[in-house]
Amino acid sequence: MAAIEGYRRQRGFALPLAIRFFLATALLILLAVSAAIVVTYVQGQRVAARAIGKTLSTSVAAQREFEQHRLEQLELSLRLVASDASFVKYIADANSSSNLPGLGGDAAPDTMSMRDLLGDRQKDIGFSLGILLDGKGEVLARTDQADAFTESLAADPLVAPALAEARPLSGYWRQNDKLFQAAIVPLAQDQNVVGFLLLAQTVDDELARKVAQVSGAEIAFWMPLAGKPALIASSFDSAAASQLRETVKSSPGLPSAASAADGTHIDLGGQDWVARMAPTAAADAAELGQLMVLASSDQVVASYRAILNSVVLGGLVTLLLALPLSYLISKGILRPVSAMASAAEQAAAGNFQTRLGTAGQDELARLARAFDSLLSDLREKSDMEGYVGNLARFLPEPGQEGSGVVVHTQPLKQSTPPRRDALVLLGLEYRQLLSLPAHTPPEQVLEEKARIQTRLAAAAAAADGVLLAAPGGRWTLAFPGPQRLLHALQLLRDEFAQAAPPAAALADGDLVLSEAGEGSQLVGAAQVQIDRLLCDAAPGQVLAGRSTGESLRSEYGSDSVAVATGGFSSKQFYAPSAALLQRLPHAEAPERLAQDNDTVPRGSAAITPRSAAAARSLRDSGELAPGSTLGGRYRVLSVLGAGGMGVVYKAHDLELDDVVALKMLKPGALLDAEQLDRLKSEIKLARRITHPNVLRTFDFGEVNGLPYISMEYVRGMTLRYLLREAKRVPYSAGLRIARQLAAGLAAAHEVGVLHRDIKPENLILEANGNAKLMDFGIARPARRATPGHTQPGTFLGTPNYCAPEQLAGEEVDEGADIYACGVLMTEMFCGALPYSGSNTMEIYMAQMQQEPARPSVLWPEIRPELETLILSCLKRNRAERPASAAELAASLTQLRA
Numbered sequence: 001m002a003a004i005e006g007y008r009r010q011r012g013f014a015l016p017l018a019i020r021f022f023l024a025t026a027l028l029i030l031l032a033v034s035a036a037i038v039v040t041y042v043q044g045q046r047v048a049a050r051a052i053g054k055t056l057s058t059s060v061a062a063q064r065e066f067e068q069h070r071l072e073q074l075e076l077s078l079r080l081v082a083s084d085a086s087f088v089k090y091i092a093d094a095n096s097s098s099n100l101p102g103l104g105g106d107a108a109p110d111t112m113s114m115r116d117l118l119g120d121r122q123k124d125i126g127f128s129l130g131i132l133l134d135g136k137g138e139v140l141a142r143t144d145q146a147d148a149f150t151e152s153l154a155a156d157p158l159v160a161p162a163l164a165e166a167r168p169l170s171g172y173w174r175q176n177d178k179l180f181q182a183a184i185v186p187l188a189q190d191q192n193v194v195g196f197l198l199l200a201q202t203v204d205d206e207l208a209r210k211v212a213q214v215s216g217a218e219i220a221f222w223m224p225l226a227g228k229p230a231l232i233a234s235s236f237d238s239a240a241a242s243q244l245r246e247t248v249k250s251s252p253g254l255p256s257a258a259s260a261a262d263g264t265h266i267d268l269g270g271q272d273w274v275a276r277m278a279p280t281a282a283a284d285a286a287e288l289g290q291l292m293v294l295a296s297s298d299q300v301v302a303s304y305r306a307i308l309n310s311v312v313l314g315g316l317v318t319l320l321l322a323l324p325l326s327y328l329i330s331k332g333i334l335r336p337v338s339a340m341a342s343a344a345e346q347a348a349a350g351n352f353q354t355r356l357g358t359a360g361q362d363e364l365a366r367l368a369r370a371f372d373s374l375l376s377d378l379r380e381k382s383d384m385e386g387y388v389g390n391l392a393r394f395l396p397e398p399g400q401e402g403s404g405v406v407v408h409t410q411p412l413k414q415s416t417p418p419r420r421d422a423l424v425l426l427g428l429e430y431r432q433l434l435s436l437p438a439h440t441p442p443e444q445v446l447e448e449k450a451r452i453q454t455r456l457a458a459a460a461a462a463a464d465g466v467l468l469a470a471p472g473g474r475w476t477l478a479f480p481g482p483q484r485l486l487h488a489l490q491l492l493r494d495e496f497a498q499a500a501p502p503a504a505a506l507a508d509g510d511l512v513l514s515e516a517g518e519g520s521q522l523v524g525a526a527q528v529q530i531d532r533l534l535c536d537a538a539p540g541q542v543l544a545g546r547s548t549g550e551s552l553r554s555e556y557g558s559d560s561v562a563v564a565t566g567g568f569s570s571k572q573f574y575a576p577s578a579a580l581l582q583r584l585p586h587a588e589a590p591e592r593l594a595q596d597n598d599t600v601p602r603g604s605a606a607i608t609p610r611s612a613a614a615a616r617s618l619r620d621s622g623e624l625a626p627g628s629t630l631g632g633r634y635r636v637l638s639v640l641g642a643g644g645m646g647v648v649y650k651a652h653d654l655e656l657d658d659v660v661a662l663k664m665l666k667p668g669a670l671l672d673a674e675q676l677d678r679l680k681s682e683i684k685l686a687r688r689i690t691h692p693n694v695l696r697t698f699d700f701g702e703v704n705g706l707p708y709i710s711m712e713y714v715r716g717m718t719l720r721y722l723l724r725e726a727k728r729v730p731y732s733a734g735l736r737i738a739r740q741l742a743a744g745l746a747a748a749h750e751v752g753v754l755h756r757d758i759k760p761e762n763l764i765l766e767a768n769g770n771a772k773l774m775d776f777g778i779a780r781p782a783r784r785a786t787p788g789h790t791q792p793g794t795f796l797g798t799p800n801y802c803a804p805e806q807l808a809g810e811e812v813d814e815g816a817d818i819y820a821c822g823v824l825m826t827e828m829f830c831g832a833l834p835y836s837g838s839n840t841m842e843i844y845m846a847q848m849q850q851e852p853a854r855p856s857v858l859w860p861e862i863r864p865e866l867e868t869l870i871l872s873c874l875k876r877n878r879a880e881r882p883a884s885a886a887e888l889a890a891s892l893t894q895l896r897a
Contacts, residue, residue, distance in 0.1 A: 017334055047304060078199055125199075135193050219293060220292040221289060429504075637649070720760035755776060826852070
């Protein structure tokens, strides 16, 4: 359980991609909505604060404006009264008569008449309080008192400056516990001040409500009484005014105007109010009280909270709608990804038939199309491998077609009937193959075994022997003929000279031998004896049976036999002596094919036939027997195939320890130096091409006037071999072959090389379905500064696959190779050629006078786009064909199986 939990923690259980995409989208939406709510809230608070501040500032300004307007009205009323000459004269007469000597100068003025006169003016003008003063500030009459009392206002803050300067003044004015807006003006007669008139308007709740109505804020007037602020007027109702009074009473006092510039929060009945203080008069007149402007922050913020609530509600609705929509959108967007994941899983299981087919130009659509293309390639490769592999089961040995030239259709080496023969058996066990370190790559083990197999096969072929492989690292070689013992000992000596010598065993006797290529069989007592001896032999040691020891003594003398002890059983066995192995003659020296006084030209290769008969065969027929060696480097293993111009061999490159194909011309195939030059140009041109779909060419050499080319050895079959058996290739497999042909041809054209002989015989298919273009024997540079090998009016190539300009002997370009591709594709897909003719002239006339056979007539199931492409390659006018092999390859890439 602990291991399972650890595995779960390590691997985890990831949510599906659509869910993760949905959650990420939902989180982004939630963050966006939350951010909008926070921003709205913060901004709303800021806007509300600014609105409150603006309301307070506006209210203060409105109050000042209203205050100024009221004072102006008082001043206007004063001017109206003061300008009444009869009123002034009456006041002057009344005031002067009371001061004349002998006429009751000490008598009090007629205050009652003055009061009545002020009362009349109060009714007409409408003021709260009117006071008549004499020139010294003594009160003559008041509208709020019926009886006259001795009272002086000479020291009053408002009256004193007016008395001293005899000028009008206005402002806030306090009388006991009441606050007024007042104005005072001197009364003059004949340039003499006879008194002063003071009119005042009470600061009361009505005034506060009027100011509040104009300003939009609540107003409260405060005045200090007994050292504490007292509310003398407000725009609130009585209940709110009482709450305000109690709130201020419970606090240290009124906030100062300086500290409350931004307002002070006050709680009134559960509501938040912001109050700002302003003086009612000059800053030094503290006794006149202060003005408090109040704005309800709850009422101001309420509108912004409504907006915030709307945003929150809208955000929640948006979130609720966005979540399912984002999930559906996520599912829709990621549906191609899910389909690709399913297709990838099916492809991993070997099913490449899924097709996504997503339309559009976005990244997912492009990815889906690329995935479709990849699946199509895998599907075509799988179909190709299956097709070639299935066909190879019923075809002769594909090595017969693996050379890169036209080959025989019959096996070159026929099976022989079983026979009984006297043979010498040499058993070899390479135990280093069985004791390689565990970390040795499997490929390296198999490569080492293949090297040994190749070396032993060549040695057996050189001595007309038979090589039989056993499981593990064992091989048995059977040597017939009178020199069978010598051949076995020579091979033994060569193998003991290797860095890791094998364990060896020698036995001889009559055995039944059946030679059937890789299925050769050997039956006899000597075979069993070899197996037993190898179990006792150590690496670098050879053990022989009694009969073999007697054969060694009778043929090479008594000193040729030694005694060896078995490493496992400790028994005594016969063994060839070291002296015998040292004095054995070497392999037969090469027979010179030229005259005795001739020398092998520098750079040429010498031939080492295994017998004089083989040398004569080479001289007469141009063929090399298996086991022959070219220049000490190439040991011929087998004949792969032959054509009219020469033979292709499978050979072992001893210098590079690799298997190659050797293409060698037959005697008489080269008519003149021009053909030799052309053959040399083949390797010069072909070596410039490096591409997986082009057969590599390695080297050029010459043996006694017969040139050869070493090439990459490919075990496969030509397209012609395929078409002979199946007539036409299935669509998916043919599409893959056509793409590979175009790709290889594009690589050749890119380095400036024309092929000029594209046909099924020159396209070889490996077992994995990879196609390689080969045989650049008549290739030449695509653009030449000097005339080439071809004479005007002649052509090189295969008529059925040649373009009209090539058959006419004209100068050709890449278009000729593209035309040949069109012919090859017609034959490969449709099983027939676009033009028929028994000779070159008939084919050329058909090309010039007729239209090619439509592929849809030859194969009705062909896809229209493929037919269009093939017909474009077969255009008589080369300018109407695809512009390049690369363009052809791109067009083929657009076609899918």
